[in-house]
Amino acid sequence: MGEFFEHVKEGLGKTPKEISSRYFYDSRGNALYQDIMQLKEYYLPRCEMQIIENSSDQIAQDLSARHPCLQIVELGAGDGTKTKHMLKQFQPYFGAMEYVAMDISDHVLDINEKEIRREIAQVDYKSIVGDYFETYQSLPETSYGRMVLFLGANIGNYNTTEIYGFFRFIQSRLREDDCFLVAFDLVKNPRKILAAYDDNKGLTKEFNLNLLKRMNRELGANFNIQHFDHFPYYNPLTGVASSQIVSLKKQIVEFSDGFSVAFNLFEAIHTEISKKFFWKDIEGIAQESQMHIEQTYFNPNKGYAFVLFRAN
Template identity: 40%
Template sequence: MSQFEKDVKDGLSRSPKYLSSKYFYDKKGDELFVQIMNMPEYYLTRAEFEIFKEQTTEIIESLGVRPDSYFELVELGAGDGTKTKELLKVLVNQGFKFDYVPVDISSNALNQLQSSLKEEMEELSVKIRKGDYFEVLESLKFTNTPKVILFLGSNIGNLEDEQAHQFMNELAAVLNSGDKLLLGVDLIKAEEVVLPAYNDKAGITKAFNLNLLSRINNELDANFDIENFTHQPEYSETTGIAKSFLVSTKAQSVKINGSGTFEFKAGEKIHTEISRKYSDEIIVKITKNTKFRLQEKLQDSKGYFADYILVRD
């Protein structure tokens, strides 16, 4: 039984039901997420892109890298690299000596990124790494080469706060003293700004969420009737947490070959994603006692998004 099948079986056996957001990203999921990032409602990408485009010099200065000192620029969950390219272009043009190491669980995303980078910046040294973040970082740890880690797009927001704290602890453990982390996070803001980003008028986010069921059908020989599920996002300004659910619109049974049959009540939810929004206080909370020290905070012009720069003590 694959890890995917084990996780799906475990998640659908729980009460309430749960599916991990990491399984959104098959080839179709990758394509849909690129569309999501270009939606008018999805402010996150534009806000962080603005920081990378308009404050590139400030980012480089805050990271403390120098043109004459080699370093590795490691990006966790690189995706299509749209924002990162703004930084890469300046580093390349100014003659910095570095390798760009994009890490992703999607071979498709990595191959597309490598191809586009070769076209746009032929002189850039790219070393793609497919796999789990910590496995890849563990393999890089013993080079003793200075590292800058990019973890953008508020991807850390897919974790509960306790999980995020654990993530930061584990990340610190595979880095050396003096290594830097650029952590991009979405900031807490009004519901009328946040909720449409997860429920766009064109229905792309809905298709992205429902595609997870199609993936289970295709890869695990299941018989989800996609028409019998709908997408439901929720957001609380008080907690700063957005959640996405797939909701069964009727009482039904779903069979997954080799894993069994799963019963759904009308209105029953499958929790698929959390998207935590942050404040300075929450950043302090998830980095407390992790050997990371906050050094700098850069924001977009609307104050929607922040890139925190932390140093590993």
């Protein structure tokens, strides 16, 4: 049971209770997330594809001005359905191109490889299975320029302190003039944001409650899913959307090794944040991490942005 169980014990012992969203992504969680990305309310993938389709040529031009050959290292690469469009547009601008896909799921990386190789036969493809907080540290040196790619607005899953640390971590494997391209979901109408995490089909609710099912499957817990609900919240003052799993009764949940946890009526487990960024937040990240904002690429309504940071 290992690391997952240790994290669960620690998180459920806190006040308030919390479990990291990284544990959403077992095979069922991955499938549910793919379904969520197709929802009308979940606008983020469509915004991201608008930038990929409209700005990949310009991104490639900006990068090729410094790097004749490019290594793209994608963190949490997923199935490659978006990235393949970017790489296809990149290809004419570089003498050689290497793509390194990092993801915790070997199954997802198998799909990624098929997607990328089908579209771009000439790319030098590598995949690395594991938690990128571990695998990135052992990334081999390259003679190419390096761009680390972090899509999906996943930077919003970290709090401010974690973001600063994450940028310093990424910069540890960048040389001068290497880049970090990050997708940011920007602040917008609060109702639009809240709807993205509270869809009418209930998929986001199922996605969150699958975390309890995973603990039942893998840790021998006895969560009764009917006795819990998903509660999303968005604070327009801070730009933070958050997800909680709420206990609908006073209860005790037991695990197979004798560990147990008590829930009060309406006590919550915090599972995820998804921060929406003000521009001043992004400037603060650059300043704190001592990276330079090289260029910004927006979707048509400027509610979503790719920001290209350059290592100093």
